[in-house]
Amino acid sequence: MHDEGANKTPRGSQWTSRIRRGLERQWLQGVAAIAGIVATALALAALLSGGTGNSTTVGPSPRPMPTTEGQPAKPAVSAESSPTGAPSRSPDGGGGPTILPSAGKASPQPRTNGPTNRPRSVPLTALPVETVTGAWSTDADSMSAKVYCNETPTRIYRLGGKYAELSGFAGVDEDSPTSEELKFEVSVDGEVLFTGHIGQAASAPIRVDTRGGDRLALTVSKCVDGSYGVGTYVDMRLSE
Incomplete structure (x- = not known):
């Protein structure tokens, strides 16, 4: 078993x-x-940590400075910059202070104090005529009289004692129809202060004292019978 x-x-x-x-x-x-x-x-x-053991911390990027579109950026002002017109030293430190010119400002002009040596004057043609006899033609600086024998064209001005001197020229144009002399007279309050016998294409200076005078008279005359003559007062001026 x-x-x-x-x-x-x-x-x-x-x-x-x-x-x-x-x-x-x-x-x-x-x-x-x-x-x-x-x-x-x-x-x-390890993947999620991103390798923190060997990584470098990156900070936030700097913010850009605001600028205005269409306008130039303003230059930075350093502590060494000096305002316009203020003294600043040269970079090498030598020499004296350099004065910078002020922008947009004109240099002051010297002022003239006191009266000038030149007296103020006005052209005689700028004064109104009180009395006129004979045939006259005038422009800005001359007064011409057309004169026949035994005629005396006259112009009278009212001075009112405001002027000290009258100056200018008297003459006969070379195109005057007659070759004879013309007689020029300047008087103040009836007193003759200038007399000139002037021939064709000739002239003479005039300078008379008018201080305190009221009425000034200019005349042109011709004594010889024949064709007419043309006598002219040129650049007549009154000085104060």
């Missing part, structure tokens, strides 16, 4: 060994899986 218990014991041991080996294999596989999960987690953590 065979002992059944003796036959079953080895078979049970074989199954037990198989089960133990299977469990050990499963445990090793589990440990490997856990190790793989941990390694993956560590790699992800």
Whole structure:
């Protein structure tokens, strides 16, 4: 007879060994899986940290200075700049202070104090004529009389004692129809102060004292019978 218990014991041991080996294999596989999960987690953590151990901290970028569109940027003013017109020293430190000119300001002009040496004068033709006899023609600086024999064209002006001197010229134009002399007279208040006998294409200066005078008279006359003559007073001026 065979002992059944003796036959079953080895078979049970074989199954037990198989089960133990299977469990050990499963445990090793589990440990490997856990190790793989941990390694993956560590790699992800390293990626997310961005390598902080070797990274350099980057600060915010500087803000740009505001500028006005269409306008030039204003130059910066340093502490060494001096305002316009203020003294500043040359870069090499030598020499004296350099005065910068003021921009946009004209240099002051010297002032003239007191009266000038030249008296104020007015042209005689600017004064109104009080009395006129004979044929006269005038322009801005001359008065011409057309005169026949025994005629005395006359012009009288009212001075009112305002003027000190009368100056100018008397003459006969070279185109005058007669070649004889003409007589010119200048009088103040009836007193003759100038007399000139002047021939064709000739002239004479006039300068008379009119201080305190009221009436000024200019005349031209011709004594020889014949064609008429033309006598002219030129650039006659009154000075105060």
